[in-house]
Amino acid sequence: MNRPVCVLVGAPGSGKSTIGQALAAALGVEFRDTDLDIEQLAGKPIPEIFVDEGEDHFRTLERAAVAAALASHGGVLALGGGAILAEENRAALIGHTVVHLSVELPDAVKRIGLGAGRPLLAINPRATLKHLMDQRRPLYAEVATATVVTDGRTPEEIAAEIAALLKP
Ligand SMILES: Nc1ncnc2c1ncn2[C@@H]1O[C@H](COP(=O)(O)OP(=O)(O)OP(=O)(O)O)[C@@H](O)[C@H]1O
Ligand SMILES: O=C(O)C1=C[C@@H](O)[C@@H](O)[C@H](O)C1
Numbered sequence: 651m652n653r654p655v656c657v658l659v660g661a662p663g664s665g666k667s668t669i670g671q672a673l674a675a676a677l678g679v680e681f682r683d684t685d686l687d688i689e690q691l692a693g694k695p696i697p698e699i700f701v702d703e704g705e706d707h708f709r710t711l712e713r714a715a716v717a718a719a720l721a722s723h724g725g726v727l728a729l730g731g732g733a734i735l736a737e738e739n740r741a742a743l744i745g746h747t748v749v750h751l752s753v754e755l756p757d758a759v760k761r762i763g764l765g766a767g768r769p770l771l772a773i774n775p776r777a778t779l780k781h782l783m784d785q786r787r788p789l790y791a792e793v794a795t796a797t798v799v800t801d802g803r804t805p806e807e808i809a810a811e812i813a814a815l816l817k818p
């Protein structure tokens with residue numbers, strides 16, 4: 651059974667997908683993102699899943715995607731920004747190497763632009779993002795075995811710091 655060399659968690663815009671790909675390339679392993687697994691399985695983009703079936707259904711798909719990826723993926727794994735909301739997912743992360751990519755509101759807003767593609771941020775995006783980040787910060791900290799600050803830093807710098815952390 652494979653297990654991820656590193657699982658990345660963090661708020662929307664923390665850079666899980668971007669840094670995950672750079673880190674996987676640096677380590678010479680595969681990158682996997684549970685958001686993409688869910689889209690492939692559902693056959694549609696995440697915003698459409700939210701519109702057609704609702705957030706609860708998305709979270710059900712997400713719990714299954716997290717369990718499947720943790721059990722089978724041997725490379726770098728990025729989880730969706732809200733995956734840590736589920737107690738089941740937090741429990742499943744125990745014993746894994748989990749890196750929290752921390753980001754504060756100004757950098758997160760700059761990066762994601764608060765445009766389309768993030769269904770939870772469709773209404774009053776800045777305030778909603780702040781609320782999400784405040785609510786989730788303790789949960790990211792709970793599952794993380796290390797926290798890496800991303801504000802004002804390039805994806806390459808961040809990926810290099812994580813690669814160094816992973817060295818035995
Ligand atoms: N360290 C960084 N500095 C500047 N821009 C960044 C950095 N990391 C990511 N970005 C940019 O921010 C945007 C969001 O990054 P990314 O999609 O990797 O975040 P994410 O954590 O995967 O978000 P989500 O939870 O929505 O999947 C992208 O346009 C990316 O290029
Ligand atoms: O922050 C969240 O709850 C989400 C983040 C994205 O990665 C996707 O998983 C989805 O848009 C929900």
Ligand SMILES: [Mg+2]
Nearest residue numbers: 666667685728
């Ligand atoms: Mg992502």
